[in-house]
Amino acid sequence: MKLGELAAQLDLPFSGDADFQVNQLAPIESASATDLAFVVNASYRTALENSRAGAVIVPESLRQYASGNVFISPNPYVSYAKASWILKPDTKPAVGVHETASVSAQAQLEEGVSIGAFSSIGAGATIKKGACIGEHCIVSDGAYIGADTRLFARVSIGANCILGHSCRVQSGAVIGSEGFGYAFDNGWHAIHQTGRVTIGNSVHIGANTTIDRGAIDDTVISDGVILDNQIQIAHNVRIGKNTAIAGCVGIAGSTQIGAHCQIGGACNIVGHISICDGVVLNATSFVSQSITQAGRYSSGMPLQSIGQWRRSFVVLGQLEKLLKRVRKLEQ
């Protein structure tokens, strides 16, 4: 693509050769003469000055260090993200219902919809315009898929669950499985899970992530939330706007997570607590109590060589004794 055309599509000031062409994105350090790279701040100044990139996206503050073909952006990383779709447009399946798909006569499909091979659309389901249902998906009775939302292959949407517009769901995700609610009396008695999962607009959901339907009320994922792979979200969890959650996180039932949180990989959060807006959790954090103050938190353990760890392990098993010994010394 010619840089002039790219500048127009990105709506960014550009200086350089408008007829020059770039093919793809690359990191600033390894970019070649046909690549587009970006830098976000002054820590990359040397890399910028030494880069062989065919074109760069830089903030105004670094303009003086950039030469050749230069885009000026208030947020170079976002411009780079946008450029990634312009340089290599998304490949969407053809519009229409695949001949092998099974679509209920009581389902409602709007125009421009694509339904992949072997997908099954239930009675009362609604697929809004431009939505794209991959192969082997199940959209159960009464479910709603918003406009331009894309389900990749092998996604399950449970009965009556709702996805907003412009969502993107990776393979193997399960939306609307039954929550884990039981009473005990000689054996376990399941409580009928009659709530839904309601998912806002522009929500991304990773591969093999599971989101349980609510017990009575709904499980709620707000607009702009991004969820990585293999996340488990239990019944009646509520997640606020634009919160980002990395892979392998588990969130137990009825917990509320605020907006604009960032939850690192493999964190685990117990049920029935509340995490306020703007909380950042390092990978593998374990949250057992509500968090009421924005900020970054962690609980991960340091890695040690096996010999050192074995000795630490012994001390960890005797921390209370150690504290008492210190107390005694103090006396």
Place this chain on the structure above:
Amino acid sequence: MKLGELAAQLDLPFSGDADFQVNQLAPIESASATDLAFVVNASYRTALENSRAGAVIVPESLRQYASGNVFISPNPYVSYAKASWILKPDTKPAVGVHETASVSAQAQLEEGVSIGAFSSIGAGATIKKGACIGEHCIVSDGAYIGADTRLFARVSIGANCILGHSCRVQSGAVIGSEGFGYAFDNGWHAIHQTGRVTIGNSVHIGANTTIDRGAIDDTVISDGVILDNQIQIAHNVRIGKNTAIAGCVGIAGSTQIGAHCQIGGACNIVGHISICDGVVLNATSFVSQSITQAGRYSSGMPLQSIGQWRRSFVVLGQLEKLLKRVRKLEQ
């Protein structure tokens, strides 16, 4: 539903207006005049006295604090669980084989069975009466599905695996994948996993949970076990009756878990150990040795603000030194 009819179905003593109708369940604090709520013990006495619930289920000991429409139950939570299915009956797919399903001529289907769209039933498979196989399921050759067991969409049952009656398996679960057993010699040589998974009666299995088949003997899940989402159970694990396991738990090969255990979310249990009956594990516990005494255990780390955690992290890396310093002081 009229309360008189509900009392008859729950087989509970009832006082109040038998013609009054409730629509759904709700927590005691937020229940409205058309909701049914419950309380289990005296800690909810004030909530009970202030509740606007249309009807309540209470233990005998709280009868004096309840007014209006009152059910007396020896186990109000279990009665509530039962009421959840009475007030909103389970929606089952129609009996019969969907026109798109692929059923082997050598499979045996009893009466009242439902086979969903695109499901595949192998040679020698048996589906007992009233069982319900959702869309996109694979019941492999020689597998056995007990009466009234329900598989939701996209469940895989491996060859020769057995599920008892009245089980319930959520989407994406994989029963009978090959266990992870290898010998090394320049490269890894897999050991043929020829055992099965045998699952008892009334077992519930969550979304995207995986249970490997045994190497020679079977992997065994006993009657009444309930498994949440994204649990991994390795080959030759044995789980005792009525044990409950929350989401994201991993159990390594050949480990035995007793009956009536409760394993919190994201616990991990190493292989070749034994956990006795009645063990309760807090969320994120790591079990590296056998447990021979019933009771509650934990190993989770406290969450700290990032600054405090960084300083703790340093100390955690020097615990042995710290112990030595205390010893030296003592001398």
Place this chain on the structure above:
Amino acid sequence: MKLGELAAQLDLPFSGDADFQVNQLAPIESASATDLAFVVNASYRTALENSRAGAVIVPESLRQYASGNVFISPNPYVSYAKASWILKPDTKPAVGVHETASVSAQAQLEEGVSIGAFSSIGAGATIKKGACIGEHCIVSDGAYIGADTRLFARVSIGANCILGHSCRVQSGAVIGSEGFGYAFDNGWHAIHQTGRVTIGNSVHIGANTTIDRGAIDDTVISDGVILDNQIQIAHNVRIGKNTAIAGCVGIAGSTQIGAHCQIGGACNIVGHISICDGVVLNATSFVSQSITQAGRYSSGMPLQSIGQWRRSFVVLGQLEKLLKRVRKLEQ
């Protein structure tokens, strides 16, 4: 199978009754007269001497303690692994395309290929000779499946992803989902993930494991890697030859893992680090920094009874204070 024939197929020296038959494998302690067992070293000498196994595989060094039918092997465990496939051969589906499968006219299928019920093979996909695609698989456009590779039911292979020969992929695995890369500006902007997943030869992948495609470059799994169930591998991760990874492990983006590593269950490894060849990680280790020296490492916490743990938890929250108190005492 007669032991003489087994000896020929295993290509091992054998002494005993060549016409004797064994049916299956068993551990040395519990093996019966129709079982084949093995021992690897002298720690099993007593078990060997007391065993009722119909035949045993032993190293040269233990030959004198074995009686009856004896195979001598330089690596008894590997011989045992090989015997497991000889005694009970793999059951493969019939060659050919199942009548319900959907195969693009632009796909290329070599001879001896098996395509299961309801599988979908995209345009430009290549399935090499002897490969076996289970039921409900999706092999997307441009993907490549090497010779004799086997996908079990419900496996997704994303567009343009590559699997070498002799791979084995369990149900529910997702290869080639979109990596989790986003820029923030009022909302999250996804970066188009245009790389592939390239998987070498003889790689085994467990049930519900997910491997994201690279952002620009590929995610790379080298020859001989074995991956257990429910592993999450993020975009641009590279894993070296013959590395073995147990279940529930999470590896964040762009991390490089060396060859011949062994990663225990439920380990978590942060992004953008490097782990050298020959690293062994105990279960639940958390790796937050590069590892440059081969060896065994750990970071798991000891399990404690709930009372002891509560007191430890308090001390863990005050480690810095404890250190200061010791310092003060030292002064």
